[in-house]
Amino acid sequence: MQLAVNIAVLASVYALISCGYVLIYRTSRVLSLAHGELMMLGAYGLFVTASLFAGRPLVAIAVSAVLALAVGVLVYVLLMRRMAGEAVLAAVLTTIALGILLRGAMMFFWGAYEQHPIQALGLVNASVAIGDARISAVALTLVFATGAAYAGLWAFLRYSVWGLRMRAAGQNPLLAAQRGIGLHGIYALAWGLATLTAGIAGMLIACDSALSQTMVVIGLKAFPAALVGGLDSLAGALLGSLLVAAAEVLLIHYVDPLLSDVVPFVVLLAMLIVRPWGLLGSREELDRV
Amino acid sequence: MNAPRASGYFRTSYAQDLQVLETRTRKVSFVLFAVGLLALPFLFGAFALDLANQVLLAVIGAAALMLLTGYAGQISLGHAGLLAAGAFTTGILFKEFGAPFWITLPASALVGAALGLIFGLPSLRLRGLYLAVSTLALHFIVIHLGSEYETRRGFSTGVVIDAPRLFGWELADARAWYYVLLGAAAGTLLVSLNLLRTRTGRAWRAIHVRETVAGALGISVQGAKLSAFVVSSTLTAVAGSLFAYYRGFVSAEAFSLFLTIQYVAMVIIGGMGSLLGAVCGAVFVVLFPYAIESGIKAALPPALLPDSSVFFAANYAAFGLVMILFLVFEPMGLVGIWKRVQNWVLLWPFKQKPLGK
Numbered sequence: 001m002q003l004a005v006n007i008a009v010l011a012s013v014y015a016l017i018s019c020g021y022v023l024i025y026r027t028s029r030v031l032s033l034a035h036g037e038l039m040m041l042g043a044y045g046l047f048v049t050a051s052l053f054a055g056r057p058l059v060a061i062a063v064s065a066v067l068a069l070a071v072g073v074l075v076y077v078l079l080m081r082r083m084a085g086e087a088v089l090a091a092v093l094t095t096i097a098l099g100i101l102l103r104g105a106m107m108f109f110w111g112a113y114e115q116h117p118i119q120a121l122g123l124v125n126a127s128v129a130i131g132d133a134r135i136s137a138v139a140l141t142l143v144f145a146t147g148a149a150y151a152g153l154w155a156f157l158r159y160s161v162w163g164l165r166m167r168a169a170g171q172n173p174l175l176a177a178q179r180g181i182g183l184h185g186i187y188a189l190a191w192g193l194a195t196l197t198a199g200i201a202g203m204l205i206a207c208d209s210a211l212s213q214t215m216v217v218i219g220l221k222a223f224p225a226a227l228v229g230g231l232d233s234l235a236g237a238l239l240g241s242l243l244v245a246a247a248e249v250l251l252i253h254y255v256d257p258l259l260s261d262v263v264p265f266v267v268l269l270a271m272l273i274v275r276p277w278g279l280l281g282s283r284e285e286l287d288r289v
Numbered sequence: 290m291n292a293p294r295a296s297g298y299f300r301t302s303y304a305q306d307l308q309v310l311e312t313r314t315r316k317v318s319f320v321l322f323a324v325g326l327l328a329l330p331f332l333f334g335a336f337a338l339d340l341a342n343q344v345l346l347a348v349i350g351a352a353a354l355m356l357l358t359g360y361a362g363q364i365s366l367g368h369a370g371l372l373a374a375g376a377f378t379t380g381i382l383f384k385e386f387g388a389p390f391w392i393t394l395p396a397s398a399l400v401g402a403a404l405g406l407i408f409g410l411p412s413l414r415l416r417g418l419y420l421a422v423s424t425l426a427l428h429f430i431v432i433h434l435g436s437e438y439e440t441r442r443g444f445s446t447g448v449v450i451d452a453p454r455l456f457g458w459e460l461a462d463a464r465a466w467y468y469v470l471l472g473a474a475a476g477t478l479l480v481s482l483n484l485l486r487t488r489t490g491r492a493w494r495a496i497h498v499r500e501t502v503a504g505a506l507g508i509s510v511q512g513a514k515l516s517a518f519v520v521s522s523t524l525t526a527v528a529g530s531l532f533a534y535y536r537g538f539v540s541a542e543a544f545s546l547f548l549t550i551q552y553v554a555m556v557i558i559g560g561m562g563s564l565l566g567a568v569c570g571a572v573f574v575v576l577f578p579y580a581i582e583s584g585i586k587a588a589l590p591p592a593l594l595p596d597s598s599v600f601f602a603a604n605y606a607a608f609g610l611v612m613i614l615f616l617v618f619e620p621m622g623l624v625g626i627w628k629r630v631q632n633w634v635l636l637w638p639f640k641q642k643p644l645g646k
Contacts, residue, residue: 031418031422079613079617082617083617086620088417089364089418089421090616092418093553093557093612094616094617096550096553096612097554097609097610098609100605100608100609101605101608101610102609103605103606103609104602104604104605104607104608105602105606107598107606108599108603112602220546223422227422258433261429261433262429265426265429265430268422269411269423269427269430272411272414272415272419272422272423272426273411273414276415276419
């Protein structure tokens with residue numbers, strides 16, 4: 001039972017992070033490898049707002065979520081917009097460079113120490129019992145947040161006008177532009193939403209354990225989940241996260257705890273050999289890159 | 290390399306066509322350059338000599354990555370993994386069997402070649418982004434195997450390696466290392482230069498431009514891809530082995546993803562598709578953090594100097610910023626800037642390059 005709970009929590013962590021990879025890739029065909037750093041930036045955002053709005057945790061969380069959204073839009077407007085139309089490699093390398101820049105800047109401003117934003121918020125991370133298993137309150141929130149994020153994104157892409165435009169831009173940018181859809185606005189929105197979900201994930205992880213440099217590794221490990229499910233499919237990201245998390249938790253439990261950092265990548269490699277476009281991804285993606 | 294000269298195409302025999310240094314000016318300047326390089330250790334202090342050695346090590350690795358990414362167009366994010374493979378082969382052979390230099394180095398090269406084949410296999414099915422991702426996954430697996438060895442055998446902080454002995458003469462002095470590494474780097478560059486002029490090198494450039502056309506021209510696309518991976522990783526593993534001996538120490542922490550990014554940055558900052566670019570990029574990326582640090586130290590009064598973690602953070606951020614600036618504003622890298630300056634001087638007072646050149 002505890003194992004199942006652990007798998008569910010880890011899967012929702014990966015799922016919440018990997019929907020950002022999918023959103024950006026599906027809309028603009030760019031793989032953002034700065035996702036882990038953006039996630040950490042969101043957590044630091046909460047850390048700052050928590051001390052600014054001391055005693056009002058909800059305001060702090062709301063403000064830091066808006067900040068994360070704004071950061072994502074800014075990243076597109078200031079940087080990634082210039083990479084439109086460049087080679088795939090150049091865009092990916094730009095996101096890597098952005099990640100390094102962000103990591104350096106965060107170390108510069110906040111130092112490399114562990115921080116605990118939940119203390120600054122004045123909340124307590126209580127433990128909840130489900131059957132004979134235990135789960136922390138924040139982890140439970142994270143599972144629900146992931147569900148809400150996926151339901152929200154699905155409804156947004158399915159029913160709203162902007163979601164329709166986003167799907168159109170992802171399918172065929174040229175035709176979408178011809179129909180009068182402003183591509184830059186759509187791409188900026190995709191970056192904003194991806195950073196928002198990553199930021200929420202970062203905040204919750206930071207509240208559950210601690211805000212430290214290892215968070216970047218979690219961001220990077222979520223990326224195999226997105227690819228296993230298929231880089232252009234949200235449902236795939238959910239499935240992939242579940243698969244990768246299950247493999248990781250079970251192997252750590254039964255084989256060796258040291259495997260934690262390598263399991264997602266082994267799963268990824270196996271997937272790339274058998275079915276490179278992922279479980280639910282569309283096949284022509286491979287020829288487009 | 291074999292570009293026709295501005296004055297016209299004056300080659301009259303095959304021997305001339307094969308020459309690396311064509312004119313007397315080039316020969317003289319090359320000899321002067323070589324003499325300068327050979328004299329360097331007698332001019333430098335210990336710190337500068339260590340920097341020069343690091344640059345030479347980086348040149349080998351960067352040239353290997355340039356062959357793969359810059360010429361054959363295969364994206365690899367597993368470079369640090371290959372360096373680690375070379376270093377760990379050397380470390381393990383030394384620690385377990387006490388193997389001497391002349392066994393560990395070829396063994397590292399062999400392991401590198403085998404890994405190159407493994408790293409290259411996904412390239413037969415995948416392209417671009419997906420290939421980069423598969424090499425990234427292999428990087429993590431190689432590093433994991435290395436750290437697994439460390440923990441299993443109880444060398445949790447790393448494997449210590451003694452200085453190598455060549456013909457009964459111990460290679461411990463930084464100056465001696467400089468000459469060995471200079472020879473290795475020069476050898477790597479010469480091999481790469483000549484390889485690029487052969488059928489193999491032309492095949493690599495052909496698959497870079499368009500695989501379908503290359504296949505239609507009778508080039509084995511699979512063969513060319515695999516050979517690019519194998520040659521590149523062999524050279525990289527040799528660089529890793531030399532790195533292990535030079536440091537006298539192998540540890541999985543030294544081969545992080547950041548090292549891969551540094552090598553990719555060397556290729557980007559130097560300039561894609563040019564061996565000169567690999568050299569320039571290696572010099573730039575290795576010296577950059579030291580330049581930043583001494584810049585900060587010179588700008589601030591000693592009382593205000595921050596501690597080392599701030600330097601580390603500033604270096605990190607500045608490195609990311611420089612990489613972004615190059616990617617956005619100068620995708621052709623340092624070599625692109627150099628070519629533009631060259632053209633400006635050659636064409637002055639005109640500004641445009643004549644059409645078709």
